[in-house]
Amino acid sequence: MAKFTKRFFGIFMVSVLVLGTAACSSKNETDEAGQKEEVAKVRKEVTFTDISQNIRGNETPTQEQQEEVNQTLNDTYLGDFFDETIPNDYSAYPYEKDVTLDVWMPAIAEIPDMNNHAVQKQVEELTGIKVNFITPPVGQEADAFTLMISSGELPDIIINPERYPGGLEAGLNDGAYLDLTELMETNAPNYSAWRNSDETRRKTTVTDSGKLLGFYGIAPYSEWTWFGTLIKKEALDKTGLEVPTTINEWHNFLKKSKEVGYTEPLNYGSSYGQIFTGIINGAYGVWDWTFLDENGKVAWGPAQPKAKEYLTTMQQWNKEGLLNRDWATADFNQRMASAISDKTAIMMDSPDTMFSYWKQQNDIDFVGALNPVLNKGDQSATTYKNFKRTGTTAAITTQCEDVEAAMAWLDFNYSKKGWEILNYGEYGTVHLIDKNGKPYFHEDSYIYKDPEGQPVATTLLKYRMHSWPSIRDEHNSNPLIVAKGSYSGDIRKEWTEKMDTSMAMPPITFTQEEASREAELGNQLSTLRGEYFAKIIMGELPVDAYDKFLSDAEKMGLKEFLSIHQAALDRYNQR
Known part of the structure; x- marks a missing residue:
C-alpha cells in the first residue's frame, strides 16, 4: 500500500493541534491539569435565551420562529429523553477561519448530489464550515476508493473508512488516517462526552490498543433487530x-x-x-x-x-x-x-x-x-445484536490541512442541536417540537408530503440523515417506524x-x-x-x-x- 506524500505534513498538523489548541496563556505550563484548565478558559461560553415556551407545542410556527430555530444554535426548546444527556458544547461555532473540507463518501442512489442536501447545507451554515462532498457513481464505490488510495491523493475526511484494506488501523499504519486519541477531548468535546457516557459506546469506539481513530455512529440505545x-x-x-x-x-x-x-x-x-x-x-x-x-x-x-x-x-x-x-x-x-x-x-x-x-x-x-x-x-x-454502534464512521486523513475544522465539523453531529437536525431535518417544513421538547414529523411534513411526490422510503434520506457519523435516534426519527399507522x-x-x-x-x-x-x-x-x-x-x-x-x-x-x-x-x- 502506497505511503502518502503529505504524511509528514499531517503528522506535523497533529503536533501543532495538540500543542496549539491546548496551549495555555502562559506557554511555560506543561502540567496536564493546567492545560485542561486553560482549555476551559479559552473556550467560548455560549448562552441562549430560553425560547421553549414559544416553540414547544407550537403547531404553526411563524417564519421568525422557524428562523430562530433553524439559523441559530439555540437548543433551549429541546428536552432530554435518554438515560444519558446529549452534550451541547457549541464553543467551536461558528468556525473562525474560512475553510472548505473535502469529504469522500459512498453514493446514495436516492440523493444525486450530497452538496445540495438540505441537512448538510444547514449544518454548514450553523458551524461556519463549508464542505465539498465527493461521491463516486452508484455501484463504483469500491473501485473509486481503491483508485483514490492508490493515487496517494486523499480528501480531508473519508466516510466509511473501514473500506481501507486491513481497516482503520492499517490506514493509520500506512499513513492514510490520523490518530485522534490525543485530540478528541479538546477538539471534539461533544463526541468525547457522548461516547464516554456509556460503557458499551466507549468499548465499541476504541481500538484494542486504546486508540481513537474515527468518529463512529453511536446511538442512545441498542437498536431493535431490523431483519x-x-x-x-x-x-x-x-x-x-x-x-x-x-x-x-x-x-x-x-x-x-x-x-x-x-x-x-x-x-x-x-x-x-x-x-x-x-x-x-x-x-x-x-x-x-x-x-x-x-x-x-x-x-x-x-x-x-x-x-x-x-x-x-x-x-x-x-x-x-x-x-x-x-x-x-x-x-x-x-x-x-x-x-x-x-x-x-x-x-x-x-x-x-x-x-x-x-x-x-x-x-x-x-x-x-x-x-x-x-x-x-x-x-x-x-x-443480530446492536451494540449501540450504528450508522457510519468517519476518519480524518493525514492530508487534512485543518484538522481542527474537520473535528469541529464532525463533532457538531454529537451535540443536541446536531442530534435534532440530522435525525429530524429542518424545523417547520419537516418537523415540529411537542410540548415536552421532543421533535416529531407532523402530518404535513415533507417526509410524508414531499413536494416532488417521493415516497417515504426516499424522503427519509432526502430530508434527514439516515446513516451518518452521529447520534442516530432510529426508534423515534425513522419515518417508517413513527408514521401514522405503522407497526414496523x-x-x-x-x-x-x-x-x-x-x-x-x-x-x-x-x-x-x-x-x-x-x-x-x-x-x-x-x-x-x-x-x-x-x-x-x-x-x-x-x-x-x-x-x-x-x-x-x-x-x-x-x-x-x-x-x-x-x-x-x-x-x-x-x-
Whole structure:
C-alpha cells in the first residue's frame, strides 16, 4: 500500500493541534491539569435565551420562529429523553477561519448530489464550515476508493473508512488516517462526552490498543433487530393457519400457502446474500458466519453438526416449489416486484422496508414472525445484536490541512442541536417540537408530503440523515417506524425482546497482519459456502456433498480463521 506524500505534513498538523489548541496563556505550563484548565478558559461560553415556551407545542410556527430555530444554535426548546444527556458544547461555532473540507463518501442512489442536501447545507451554515462532498457513481464505490488510495491523493475526511484494506488501523499504519486519541477531548468535546457516557459506546469506539481513530455512529440505545420474516395478513386468512413457529409448522404453512394460490410462497433470498440470514438455518444452529458458542468461544456456523439437516430441509422445500425460483440471482427491485405480486406470501426483509412497499404503496397488511425453532417451546434466536454502534464512521486523513475544522465539523453531529437536525431535518417544513421538547414529523411534513411526490422510503434520506457519523435516534426519527399507522417498530421491538442474542459476536477488530489474512481466508470460505450450499439447495449436488465442503473448508484454513477471530474477541473483552 502506497505511503502518502503529505504524511509528514499531517503528522506535523497533529503536533501543532495538540500543542496549539491546548496551549495555555502562559506557554511555560506543561502540567496536564493546567492545560485542561486553560482549555476551559479559552473556550467560548455560549448562552441562549430560553425560547421553549414559544416553540414547544407550537403547531404553526411563524417564519421568525422557524428562523430562530433553524439559523441559530439555540437548543433551549429541546428536552432530554435518554438515560444519558446529549452534550451541547457549541464553543467551536461558528468556525473562525474560512475553510472548505473535502469529504469522500459512498453514493446514495436516492440523493444525486450530497452538496445540495438540505441537512448538510444547514449544518454548514450553523458551524461556519463549508464542505465539498465527493461521491463516486452508484455501484463504483469500491473501485473509486481503491483508485483514490492508490493515487496517494486523499480528501480531508473519508466516510466509511473501514473500506481501507486491513481497516482503520492499517490506514493509520500506512499513513492514510490520523490518530485522534490525543485530540478528541479538546477538539471534539461533544463526541468525547457522548461516547464516554456509556460503557458499551466507549468499548465499541476504541481500538484494542486504546486508540481513537474515527468518529463512529453511536446511538442512545441498542437498536431493535431490523431483519426477519414477514407474512402477508391475507395469507394467514386464506390458509386459516396461525403464525408458524417450528420448522415443521413453517413447512405446513408454505405448502398450504401454495395450495391457496401463492405459487412461490417464500421469497427466500437474493444475490446480495439473504439466503443466509440465520432465519431458517439458525434453527439448526447453522448460523451464517461466526458466532459465540455455549462456552463464549468463536465458532463458524456453516460447520455446525446439523448443517446436513438444514440443507436437506431447504433442498426439499426448493424441490416442492416453496421458494421463489430466482432466489439465487434476484436483485432488490426483482424481490420487491415479487413481494407485491400474488406469488409471494412471505418475505425475509426489514419491516420498515416492507411497510413502505407493502402497506403504504400497495395497502398490503402484514405481521412479523419470530425466527423458527426445531422444537415447540424452544426459544427463538438470532445472531443480530446492536451494540449501540450504528450508522457510519468517519476518519480524518493525514492530508487534512485543518484538522481542527474537520473535528469541529464532525463533532457538531454529537451535540443536541446536531442530534435534532440530522435525525429530524429542518424545523417547520419537516418537523415540529411537542410540548415536552421532543421533535416529531407532523402530518404535513415533507417526509410524508414531499413536494416532488417521493415516497417515504426516499424522503427519509432526502430530508434527514439516515446513516451518518452521529447520534442516530432510529426508534423515534425513522419515518417508517413513527408514521401514522405503522407497526414496523412493534415488530422489530418484539423480535428484539423475544429472541435470544447470546451467540451474537460483538464488533471486534483485527490487527493489520490479522486483517489481511482474515480477509483472504474469509473470502475463500464465503465463496466455498455460497457455491456448495446453493448447489445443494438447488439439487445440483446431493446433501452428502456437504462432507466434501467441510473437508475443503478445513484445508483452506478454517482453524486459522477461527483463531484470528478468537484472538480479536479476547482483546475486545479486555478493552
